[in-house]
Amino acid sequence: MTRTRKPGISRRSTLALMGAGAVTFAAPWVARAQAKTIKIGMPTILSGRVAQLGTSSRNAVMLEVEKVNAAGGLAGRQIEMVIRDSKGQPQEAARIARELVNTDGCEMLLDGEASSGSFAVHEVARDLGVLCIHTCSEASSLTADPKQHIPNAFRCVRQGIHDSIVGAGYAAGIAKAKGLKKWATCSPDYAYGRDTTGEFVLYLKKFAPDVEIISESWPKLFQPDYTEVVTKILQAKPQALYSCLWGGDLTSYIDQANIYAMFTQMEVFAVNMADYTALTVVKNLPKGIHSGDRYIKTFPPTPENAAWGDAYKAKYNEYPTNWSWQNATAVMFLNEAVKKANSTDGKKVAEALTGLTIKCPFGADGTVTMRADDHTLVGYAIGWGTTIPQEPYVPDVKAGDWKTIFELEAEWKKSKGYT
Amino acid sequence: MTELQAGQGAQPLEVPRIDARPQRYRDLLIALAAFVLLALLPMMFGSKQLLDFVIRCAAYGLFATSLNLLVGYTGLISFGHGMFFGLGAYGFGLMMQKTGVPIPVAFVATLAMTFVMAVVIGAICVRLKEIYFAFVTLAFQMLIHSTILSWQSLTGGDQGLRGGIPRPPFLGIDLSNHLHLYITSCALLVIGLLLMRQIAQSPFGYTLRMIRDNATRASFIGIDVWRAKLVIFVLAALFAATGGIIMALFVSGAYPEFAYWTISGEGIFINMLGGVTTFLGPMVGTVLLLILNDTVTRLTEYHGIVLGIVILFFAIGLRKGLMDFVVEWFAQHRGEGRG
Numbered sequence: 001m002t003r004t005r006k007p008g009i010s011r012r013s014t015l016a017l018m019g020a021g022a023v024t025f026a027a028p029w030v031a032r033a034q035a036k037t038i039k040i041g042m043p044t045i046l047s048g049r050v051a052q053l054g055t056s057s058r059n060a061v062m063l064e065v066e067k068v069n070a071a072g073g074l075a076g077r078q079i080e081m082v083i084r085d086s087k088g089q090p091q092e093a094a095r096i097a098r099e100l101v102n103t104d105g106c107e108m109l110l111d112g113e114a115s116s117g118s119f120a121v122h123e124v125a126r127d128l129g130v131l132c133i134h135t136c137s138e139a140s141s142l143t144a145d146p147k148q149h150i151p152n153a154f155r156c157v158r159q160g161i162h163d164s165i166v167g168a169g170y171a172a173g174i175a176k177a178k179g180l181k182k183w184a185t186c187s188p189d190y191a192y193g194r195d196t197t198g199e200f201v202l203y204l205k206k207f208a209p210d211v212e213i214i215s216e217s218w219p220k221l222f223q224p225d226y227t228e229v230v231t232k233i234l235q236a237k238p239q240a241l242y243s244c245l246w247g248g249d250l251t252s253y254i255d256q257a258n259i260y261a262m263f264t265q266m267e268v269f270a271v272n273m274a275d276y277t278a279l280t281v282v283k284n285l286p287k288g289i290h291s292g293d294r295y296i297k298t299f300p301p302t303p304e305n306a307a308w309g310d311a312y313k314a315k316y317n318e319y320p321t322n323w324s325w326q327n328a329t330a331v332m333f334l335n336e337a338v339k340k341a342n343s344t345d346g347k348k349v350a351e352a353l354t355g356l357t358i359k360c361p362f363g364a365d366g367t368v369t370m371r372a373d374d375h376t377l378v379g380y381a382i383g384w385g386t387t388i389p390q391e392p393y394v395p396d397v398k399a400g401d402w403k404t405i406f407e408l409e410a411e412w413k414k415s416k417g418y419t
Numbered sequence: 420m421t422e423l424q425a426g427q428g429a430q431p432l433e434v435p436r437i438d439a440r441p442q443r444y445r446d447l448l449i450a451l452a453a454f455v456l457l458a459l460l461p462m463m464f465g466s467k468q469l470l471d472f473v474i475r476c477a478a479y480g481l482f483a484t485s486l487n488l489l490v491g492y493t494g495l496i497s498f499g500h501g502m503f504f505g506l507g508a509y510g511f512g513l514m515m516q517k518t519g520v521p522i523p524v525a526f527v528a529t530l531a532m533t534f535v536m537a538v539v540i541g542a543i544c545v546r547l548k549e550i551y552f553a554f555v556t557l558a559f560q561m562l563i564h565s566t567i568l569s570w571q572s573l574t575g576g577d578q579g580l581r582g583g584i585p586r587p588p589f590l591g592i593d594l595s596n597h598l599h600l601y602i603t604s605c606a607l608l609v610i611g612l613l614l615m616r617q618i619a620q621s622p623f624g625y626t627l628r629m630i631r632d633n634a635t636r637a638s639f640i641g642i643d644v645w646r647a648k649l650v651i652f653v654l655a656a657l658f659a660a661t662g663g664i665i666m667a668l669f670v671s672g673a674y675p676e677f678a679y680w681t682i683s684g685e686g687i688f689i690n691m692l693g694g695v696t697t698f699l700g701p702m703v704g705t706v707l708l709l710i711l712n713d714t715v716t717r718l719t720e721y722h723g724i725v726l727g728i729v730i731l732f733f734a735i736g737l738r739k740g741l742m743d744f745v746v747e748w749f750a751q752h753r754g755e756g757r758g
Contacts, residue, residue, distance in 0.1 A: 046720040085720045089681075090579060090674040091666060095471060096716070102467040116579040116674040123583050123671040127595075139578055147582040190568055191576035 038077040038344050040065075040334075041100025043093045043121060044112025044136070046085035049222060049248065052277060053323045057112045057136060058083050059316045060324035064331035074338045082106055086113060090120035097124040107346060110330055112136050112323070115192070125153045131346035133334070133353075135327045138163075139192065143376040144418050152350050154375040156330040158322070160192065162382055163271055163292050164199035165408045166400030170384035171200075171269050171290065172207030175240065180267060182214050184238035186229055186253075188245055189218035196244045196271070203408065204242075214238055222249060226256045238266055246272035251281045258284055273387060274394045276319035285389040292384050294322035299397040300381040304361035325362045329377070332360055333370060364402060378402070442620060450613040457605040461598055470601045471669070472713070476705055477608035478665040482682075483689040483701035484615055485658035490687070491695030492619055493651050494631030495545070498683050499556030502540075502563045503656040505678020506533050507663025509567065512580045512673040521589050529664060530657050537656035538649070545648035557680060564678045579674035584667060594668055604665050611658050612702065618654060619698055627651055691733055694740020703742050 042061065045054035065079045073079060082104050086093035093113045100106040101124075109132040111121040118137030125132035134142060134155040142148055143155045174180065185201065187193035204211055215236035217229045230253075233241060241262075245253050250272055257263065263286035272278065275294030279285060293299045297309025297319070308328070312320045320328075333353060338344055341352035355372030362368065362380055369379045382405075385397035413419045461470060482504050489495040510529035514520060520528070540559050547555055567574045575581050586594040594600045618624055629637045630644055638644050667673045676682070685708070693704020711729060715722040737744050 047723060085716055085722070087716075087722075089676050090672070091475075091670055091676070092716075094670040095475065095713075098471055099468055099713075102471070115577050116676065119579055119581050120670050120672055120674065126583060127671065141578070141581065145581070191571055191578050194571070194576075 036077060037080045038074050039080045039082055039104060039106040040108045040110060041104060041106030042081060042083040042110040042112050043086045043096040044083065045088045048088050050088055053321055054112060056321040057323040057327040060320060060328040061110060061331055063312060063315060064328045068335050075342065075344050077344060086117055088117060090116040093117035094120040094124050097121045101128050101130050110135050115139065118142060122153055126150045131350050133330045135330045136323050143374045144413055146418060152346060154353055154370055156333060156377045157326050158380060160196045161199055161409055161412055162405050164196055165203055165405050166382050167271055167292055167384060168200050168203030169207055170398060171204055175208045175211055180240040181210050181212055182238045183211055184215040184233050184236055184241045185213060186217040186233060186241060186243045188221045188249060190221050193244055200242055226253045230257045230260050230262060234260060234262065240267040242269045244271050247277065250278050254282050275322050277321050279393045285387060287388055289387045290384060291387060291394060293397055295320050295325045296394055298392045299383060308361045329360055329362055329368060332358055364399060446613060446616050450609050454605060454609045458602055461601065470597060472709060474601055474604045474669050475709055477604040478662045480608055480702045480705040481611045482659045482662035483686050483705050484612060485655040486686040487690055487695055487701045488615060488651055488655045490690055492624060493627040493648060495648065496553045497556045498553045499560030500659055500686055501682030502560040502678055503533055503659035504663040504682055505563065506536060507660030508667035508673035508677045509574060511664045512584050512667045515584045516580060523589060526664060530660060533656050533660040534653060537653040541649045541652035545645060545652055560680055560683060564675060567675045567678055577675055580672050583671045600668060607661055607665060611661055615658060616698055688730060692740055694743035697742040697746055700740050700742035704740060
């Protein structure tokens, strides 16, 4: 080929274009430090199968941020939320978290990621030293494992281990009263499903030693057809079934199991049933499914909680989710911690957050605490009850006992080598 | 296939041998210049986002270019190339977390492990043609992804490798320092691209093009088609694993999503965007996709629609990647000029 130059895009214009591109990229959009507003970054999942939960997290955060801003902001600085979609990919969550801090000038992070994404954001917090509150990841190891511990990260989320202890205590009571000895389990085949089921069974046998597991099913996450699982359980003829399926998986499972009249043949314990996203989607919600509370505006049965649920419904025309109350609580914690520290400096706020107890509509006794030794949320309302097919869906929730939770959690941590 | 590509494919085999040496020096010079330019970027712009962007470009660029060695040069449409990206990330992360060996040792050991896996998987896959090859590679990818999810005691299951990847300094390089990580990623990218360029321009590279265009003819003139395909499958896997290692260093962890089919899908998407008939097409595609992704996710949460429209534009509108289009446009332009 010859190398004769012909008119086209000139070298000069090419260079100009490249220069313009580079400048756009590197432009320091944000004057940081003592800006009047304080930016808080939030990577969360706004697309894909879990989008509804991510959106409900954003809604709850905005609801609370508006209140804080109306009351004068954080130490006099108005909050500006910068919320971006990570698509549920950990590498995107890490990138966005870094971008929010490094480029957008966010001084704090609310991490609205689940599972692997939360661990990716945790590493960013470790790397950049930015104050970070995890608001959606229930994986116990995120805060229980001392390897994960960093002074600037907190978790404002319920935990699998707490749910298992309370659920097993509740289930053991019913097992003893009704003589339920033969149990089956059916949970999603990944870390959350296996861990939570394992812990539930461990404590169930501790509280009711007669219990025997006669069938285990591990459907894949997001499996569309549960026929073989349902028939396997029916053939085993258990007296009770435990499941930690959640979201769309749980509702599909119930719809399909209804065809086989499964719920008339055994007692069913589904920890994730009592969340409006599941309760309102199931076509024929069977009466008498036992479930842990996720978010329900009638538990804790206080006017504050009911008012919060109604305010959310009035603003967004749908009920809050489990992720909603957790995110709202995180903003409440930030607000109180900044007041206590009288500063928005990340380090000072982190110090103030450690061991902080605040008033909260979602507390078992009207308060929740950010436990000092592992930076995790305790004292939140946790309980189990049975479903009815219409509102209030779970009319009578039996509250768990935090004293028992603390004792057994300490034993569990020791058995895992965490303490 | 474009006319240009057909023209290249039909060239006699002696041509590259005559051109090889000067071109090699030219490639080396371009690589050096590119590295110097990249190394100077942090001095010109203080933006950490720009450095993050280039590090991610290095990871995805190596992955996508290695995929093009299979797709564009050999005609092997692999839907499972992402498994090597994941293997690289997990191999390196686990090695650093469990054994505490120096980083270069973990790097080489990860490549050695990928080599073994790629030989085994490749030996089974490259016997198959077209859609069968695509599906069996996809099946292997899902097998590896499922193994990562299930082998919780080793991999942490769906939560990934937790607790960060330790990065002890070696030879004065501290990869926990952002700038050092950036320079190392750039070096790996440039060296990786240079090596892949050498493979593509070598007689072996032209053998691959011949296999792509007419495997039967290649076989008849005495080329061991199966062996050539296996060699390039394994080489491409090594470069993809290097991309995975860079990504593991960037996020300080490894997650099952790295070995999921969507990563392979992104690789194919990048190749479609940038074009498969030029060596740098996938690199251009990587930069385009990452810029698109980063800006679109900033502006709207309906990024899926925007990216979908872009891919439709390239697939139905241009009917080729951006670099294919540019090269063709230049060739036509010159043709007209001469005419």
